[in-house]
Amino acid sequence: MDTIHIRGGRPLNGTIEISGAKNAALPLLTAALLTEGTLRLSNVPNLTDVRTMGRLLAELGVRIEREQGPDGEVLALTTPEITSTLAPYEIVSQIRATFWVLGPLLARVGHAKVSLPGGCAIGARPVDLYLKGLEAMGAEIELSEGYVIASAPNGLKGTVIRSPMVSVGATHVLLMAATLADGVTVLENAAREPEIGDVARCLVAMGAKIEGIGSSTLTITGVKKLHGATHRVISDRIEAGTYAMAAAMTGGNVLLSGAEADTFASALDLLEEAGVGVEVVNEGVRITRNGHRLKATSVATEVYPGFPTDLQAQFMSLMTLADGDSEITETIFENRFMHVQELARFGADISLHGDKAMVHGVERLTGAPVMASDLRASAALIIAGLASSGETVVNRVYHLDRGFERMEVKLSACGADIWREKA
Numbered sequence: 001m002d003t004i005h006i007r008g009g010r011p012l013n014g015t016i017e018i019s020g021a022k023n024a025a026l027p028l029l030t031a032a033l034l035t036e037g038t039l040r041l042s043n044v045p046n047l048t049d050v051r052t053m054g055r056l057l058a059e060l061g062v063r064i065e066r067e068q069g070p071d072g073e074v075l076a077l078t079t080p081e082i083t084s085t086l087a088p089y090e091i092v093s094q095i096r097a098t099f100w101v102l103g104p105l106l107a108r109v110g111h112a113k114v115s116l117p118g119g120c121a122i123g124a125r126p127v128d129l130y131l132k133g134l135e136a137m138g139a140e141i142e143l144s145e146g147y148v149i150a151s152a153p154n155g156l157k158g159t160v161i162r163s164p165m166v167s168v169g170a171t172h173v174l175l176m177a178a179t180l181a182d183g184v185t186v187l188e189n190a191a192r193e194p195e196i197g198d199v200a201r202c203l204v205a206m207g208a209k210i211e212g213i214g215s216s217t218l219t220i221t222g223v224k225k226l227h228g229a230t231h232r233v234i235s236d237r238i239e240a241g242t243y244a245m246a247a248a249m250t251g252g253n254v255l256l257s258g259a260e261a262d263t264f265a266s267a268l269d270l271l272e273e274a275g276v277g278v279e280v281v282n283e284g285v286r287i288t289r290n291g292h293r294l295k296a297t298s299v300a301t302e303v304y305p306g307f308p309t310d311l312q313a314q315f316m317s318l319m320t321l322a323d324g325d326s327e328i329t330e331t332i333f334e335n336r337f338m339h340v341q342e343l344a345r346f347g348a349d350i351s352l353h354g355d356k357a358m359v360h361g362v363e364r365l366t367g368a369p370v371m372a373s374d375l376r377a378s379a380a381l382i383i384a385g386l387a388s389s390g391e392t393v394v395n396r397v398y399h400l401d402r403g404f405e406r407m408e409v410k411l412s413a414c415g416a417d418i419w420r421e422k423a
């Protein structure tokens with residue numbers, strides 16, 4: 001297994017190119033199942049999660065070709081016919097988003113057998129909202145031996161679905177299912193994450209009829225068929241927020257090129273509150289900090305446009321060196337504090353009280369061997385390593401590779417002493 005090594009204590013200075021958003025690319029890839037036409041996606045990040053999704057889609061009948069476009073590589077996905085409707089445990093247990101093929105498969109061919117999902121071990125993460133929504137649209141659902149077996153022999157029917165809680169994944173699945181359903185589907189209390197908007201805009205380019213994009217009520221009028229389209233994946237707000245935290249923690253001056261400030265405004269506001277310089281410029285967002293200690297700042301994770309749970313671990317890392325006490329509340333997932341014990345290895349002072357972590361800022365951190373527990377937590381450990389004296393070794397970096405493209409390369413280009421050792 002690869003490890004990442006960091007000799008910390010250097011400021012970050014330079015430009016970091018922000019990649020396409022993983023959490024938009026994954027559902028966008030599944031949209032290829034909805035049409036015989038070719039879906040061309042650019043700005044798709046090169047990540048293990050994307051390759052895993054590609055492997056599943058190939059099994060279901062999607063032909064994936066790489067083309068050269070004016071602004072880089074384009075993935076051209078064509079699905080003349082669905083050749084299998086089985087999403088097996090071996091794949092779905094690796095990343096949760098592969099479960100989402102349930103929506104487009106049901107919509108296009110009226111049946112699917114999809115393993116119950118896996119993904120990061122950050123809580124129970126049930127799928128009841130997905131299944132209730134699809135049932136409301138007329139699907140018959142059976143759970144058997146770890147699989148969801150869904151069928152809608154007479155097609156899905158539009159209806160009003162009010163979700164009791166906001167779920168990103170359920171919104172993606174129901175939105176895709178509704179594009180080809182008979183009649184009008186209204187998704188109330190839908191997730192408003194920018195990635196949902198990105199997917200909805202792509203579906204519209206494919207011929208779907210969707211109103212309310214960007215709001216918590218999506219109204220979808222089903223159409224008979226969708227066609228091919230060309231779409232550029234939005235920039236990754238979680239990656240941008242992660243590098244913003246890294247620059248804030250080490251000090252320095254970093255341009256996050258291509259970052260879209262309005263998609264992670266809550267994180268940028270929080271950083272400013274803590275004393276970090278944030279400037280929105282034409283090319284993206286510039287993050288600066290010179291010398292002085294950051295102010296301890298409290299936050300609770302929330303659904304969009306609130307502070308994202310996917311930046312909670314990174315922000316906690318930042319707060320370990322702040323002046324004072326900060327309270328970090330996790331409201332989205334019930335088990336998303338596994339980084340706390342690893343941050344303690346650097347000398348961080350954090351105590352846990354239910355869904356709250358109390359971080360008492362310390363003067364300095366020292367490098368340590370640590371273990372990544374999940375995707376975003378692994379980024380938090382790298383950030384802590386960059387700001388620690390001495391050497392840090394991050395184990396289990398396959399978590400990192402699921403969602404961050406060439407992180408060590410991007411950071412070393414800004415002056416960090418960081419390298420990967422191949423197993």
Ligand code: UD1
Pocket residue numbers: 022023024026096097123124125126127128129130131165166167168169170309310332333334
């Ligand atoms: C997506 C993101 C993930 C992010 C999360 C919250 C992708 C690939 N993943 O995950 O990075 O951390 O949104 O912003 O985009 N829930 C239920 N029943 C359901 C579905 C969800 O109780 O049927 C609960 C979950 O357990 C969780 C909460 O709802 O507590 C939010 O989950 P959800 O928004 O569905 O997250 P994901 O789509 O899995």
